[in-house]
Amino acid sequence: MRRRGSRARHQGGHHHGTYAPAVKRSHPARLTQANPNRNQGAHWDCYGDQIQVATNPRPAKSPVAYVHPSKYVDYQLNPDLATAQRCIALLAREGFSVSGNAGFDWIHDVYLILIRMFPHACPPTTILSLNARYDPHYHLKVGATLRSLRRDGYLLIGTGGAVHNLYRNRWAPMLRFRDNFAMDSPPEAWALSFRQSVEDVLLKTSGPQLRRAMTRLMKHPDYRGAHATDDHFMAAMFVAGAAGDFEDEGAAAVLGAETWELTNMCNSQFTVGRWAGRL
Numbered sequence: 001m002r003r004r005g006s007r008a009r010h011q012g013g014h015h016h017g018t019y020a021p022a023v024k025r026s027h028p029a030r031l032t033q034a035n036p037n038r039n040q041g042a043h044w045d046c047y048g049d050q051i052q053v054a055t056n057p058r059p060a061k062s063p064v065a066y067v068h069p070s071k072y073v074d075y076q077l078n079p080d081l082a083t084a085q086r087c088i089a090l091l092a093r094e095g096f097s098v099s100g101n102a103g104f105d106w107i108h109d110v111y112l113i114l115i116r117m118f119p120h121a122c123p124p125t126t127i128l129s130l131n132a133r134y135d136p137h138y139h140l141k142v143g144a145t146l147r148s149l150r151r152d153g154y155l156l157i158g159t160g161g162a163v164h165n166l167y168r169n170r171w172a173p174m175l176r177f178r179d180n181f182a183m184d185s186p187p188e189a190w191a192l193s194f195r196q197s198v199e200d201v202l203l204k205t206s207g208p209q210l211r212r213a214m215t216r217l218m219k220h221p222d223y224r225g226a227h228a229t230d231d232h233f234m235a236a237m238f239v240a241g242a243a244g245d246f247e248d249e250g251a252a253a254v255l256g257a258e259t260w261e262l263t264n265m266c267n268s269q270f271t272v273g274r275w276a277g278r279l
């Protein structure tokens with residue numbers, strides 16, 4: 001599928017960590033409060049100054065390496081096109097170069113999470129791209145622009161990873177035994193260090209301090225070790241924008257689940273605020 005002006009990072013073996021983890025147990029999703037779903041994933045990155053919103057009424061699923069299709073082929077996707085138009089309008093009003101993309105197929109960073117979170121049925125979901133310049137403040141502003149949706153009961157999800165450097169993972173057990181959770185040595189110091197800083201920022205700061213601290217993490221001495229590319233960390237900026245207003249000072253935040261995969265990759269699931277939605 002060709003997408004004008006954007007690229008999907010997964011085709012051809014670029015990994016979302018491994019794919020298996022999300023299917024087996026957990027996924028590095030960072031959540032903020034609140035029904036239908038607004039979702040920003042790490043694998044759809046637009047060139048130039050663009051951001052795009054998925055407007056494909058019948059999206060296919062991009063296949064996932066290492067995961068048997070039976071785990072996801074039958075899950076019926078539920079694109080929320082009305083909310084897509086609403087997101088486009090909100091972003092345009094803030095000056096973003098934003099457009100709909102009617103040819104976009106959903107990628108595992110979104111649908112595998114939805115399968116795990118909502119196994120019985122996909123909630124109405126709208127997906128946004130990243131911008132491939134990976135400016136933390138840009139992505140923070142995307143979250144800040146869309147945070148008003150929380151008041152209408154939307155759940156905003158940023159999907160990426162706390163520690164996600166595929167070049168420094170230990171792949172042998174996965175390649176030999178299909179075991180993504182095998183760990184024949186502990187995670188390395190740089191990975192543990194950065195993971196701890198991510199937890200500290202999410203659980204010990206709130207409001208505008210959360211925004212400042214999250215963007216500052218990209219200057220952490222272990223940041224580049226933990227993220228060889230910036231794509232998987234932008235979701236954290238989106239979340240900090242969406243949940244880091246003055247109104248959010250003192251908001252509850254929890255680390256609800258976590259896995260280490262391929263020895264050095266840490267998938268942490270945080271929730272900021274509360275979501276009373278039922279599906």
Ligand SMILES: [Fe+2]
Pocket residue numbers: 015016017042043109232
């Ligand atoms: Fe990924």
